[in-house]
Amino acid sequence: MIISQDASCDLISIAQKTRLAASKLAVLSSEVKNQAIDAIAIALESAKDEILQANITDCEAAAEKIAKPLYKRLQLDEHKLRDAIAGVRDVGKLLDPVGAVQIHREIDTNLILKRITCPLGVLGVIFEARPEAAIQIASLAIKSGNGVILKGGKEAIRSCEAIVKAIKQGLSQTAVNPDAVQLLTTREETLELLKLDKYVDLIIPRGSNSFVRFVQENTRIPVLGHADGICHLYVDKAADIAKAVTITIDSKTQYPAACNAIETLLVHSSIAATFLPKVADALQKANVELRGEKRSREILPNIVAATEEDWETEYSDLILSIKIVDSLEEAIAHINDYGSRHTEAIVTEDVEASETFLALVNAAGVYHNCSTRFADGFRYGFGAEVGISTQQMPPRGPVGLEGLVTYKYQMIGDGQVVSTYTGNNAKSFTHRDLK
């Protein structure tokens, strides 16, 4: 109990310091923020040996304890670090998301309304394993004028400490107070961080589905991210079979652990007998395990039987469930029932069918004749991706830097009051957009 209270007090004081530094960072010009980002890149280069050595120690300590994929993500070699530093410089080149004028309107003579983008304030970013995530996130936070409290996985603690030390060292030479970037190191602090809705404006969790769900269910702070990625590909009766096979293979196998890989293939009954043997052959050559309901297994007798649970499962692996449907409408209904509103695709040469699909499927991304794997901030041309959101409200889908800003309304007058515009003889507003 006492320990928890102490952790909570310490964390509040850290959060307050971050907030104070962030409020000053919020009003810096693009040029000054870019200088700070450049200083971070230089400082990381100077601290290269120290960071790599810290990572070796982390890896040695973790070697026996963690699974191989996690171990690979933990490893930070010279090549990965160089890429991460190049990424910092790329962030410097991105358009500043702060200060964009979204509305500029005359309300009446000399009474001017502007809606201007501004930083959110303080971000809380919780990530597992990959220490270089700290580098990318810190540079995106500075670029968007936000403070950031980082919490890395405990296996990566020495690597993260060396990285954040270098970042703070870099910032100390600039107009950005190093307090704008903080690192938490204990697991208890994660839970405490989720409670700080007074000091933290957005939580970005990066990790497994269950971890993201845990975060979503244990905080009142808005969460940018998604738990499940249950995506579908629907092969319509009017599909081009060659395109359908190519898109299926890419959507399933190009990176099966990705959230935008498909888990279920829906096939129109009138094309199933032609399409399924071809796609099954190609998928099985790519080592994909197939699971089908009764009708699919009539065409592909050697595949595993699918159960209700399969339609609700994100395999994140080389497994694909298959279902035959009798209409476009049935495909859409299945997707709207089981999909996680991430990315859904149709393959068809029938433009009307594709328009119906794109209109009626409820998801952040609705695709026609292309792979679901395109759902990604870099591929969309955002220059960066801070997360993919599957919520209904914006921001939705892949979110770039614009997800780290909000806006405020500025109204500038010369003494106007509302009573002038109400009651008898009320003056009218002009409501004239400027520029």
Added chain:
Amino acid sequence: MIISQDASCDLISIAQKTRLAASKLAVLSSEVKNQAIDAIAIALESAKDEILQANITDCEAAAEKIAKPLYKRLQLDEHKLRDAIAGVRDVGKLLDPVGAVQIHREIDTNLILKRITCPLGVLGVIFEARPEAAIQIASLAIKSGNGVILKGGKEAIRSCEAIVKAIKQGLSQTAVNPDAVQLLTTREETLELLKLDKYVDLIIPRGSNSFVRFVQENTRIPVLGHADGICHLYVDKAADIAKAVTITIDSKTQYPAACNAIETLLVHSSIAATFLPKVADALQKANVELRGEKRSREILPNIVAATEEDWETEYSDLILSIKIVDSLEEAIAHINDYGSRHTEAIVTEDVEASETFLALVNAAGVYHNCSTRFADGFRYGFGAEVGISTQQMPPRGPVGLEGLVTYKYQMIGDGQVVSTYTGNNAKSFTHRDLK
């Protein structure tokens, strides 16, 4: 327990029906939606006598039981009804928020990305007393392509039933399925509604602060609205005294129960001795009770002593707390500590001071030399207001129809897959904005 389960089942079936009707409404053209809105106006006119009679019965039943201000809000006379119907026709004239293309980008040849606004799905709107709110909300929901589940106050039940009956009657003649608009009538259903995050995409609560806070704390569905409205006016040392007095009077007294009325007046110490007696005189003439800390009371010895609690209180009444500060920075710190991030104003002739205030105050609205009472969707020129949000993330501040839509990414290709754009010999994206 059994009752609650029944209520829950009934409500799920209502929500499913609403969702189904909404999914068809979502893809209707502006013209067809406007025809439906017109049909609602005509049907309400035809049902005028029935609605007014139902309201008389509601008022008679409530007369002894409810406070006078609530009773006045419950009353729906011919004049109020005519205004509400005119409001429906105004909604018909608003720009359709659905179908706006926010991003139109070539990713590569024949691979086109669009971000297009679309309806949220189903709105849950819980309001107290004022039965004509149902009329406005239903027309805004149809305009934005959303289904809506309405829950009115129990005092207004007969009025709301007559109104919703007329609305459904009007819709039955149109392309919009009347199931798109539903009315709940029991208090238990409110709690059940808040649990339906699978079927309801946005909750809009309209009522007292405590009611909004209750809703916010008892649902995982996004809530559009705000609990507190603790707004400040800061009179800087470089203020024009006449402007400062006029703006103070308007911000406090023009409609003291409004969320954008001020609760605290902050005054720079170097202007306090001149300004405070003048503004106190004007405020007291308008029957405003003043409360001040020690230094204010040295200048205004007859006012009540303010306590810490005053800085945290939304009076919603003719009461104003006063505090003297020694600097712009102290004013900003007080506002960022105690304000509810609604609307904050500075009066000054010093442009630099106003720029600092507008940049560093964290609120949805930051104003210079005008009344806080301007914070309102109609005054901003949105044509409608669905709520005022004090959250940090967008939508923030007064929210018009754009708060009732989200967006989806549409990607249209002719067989493109991601593997083409990765690895050795990776093809580059063109990322060229179109139009």
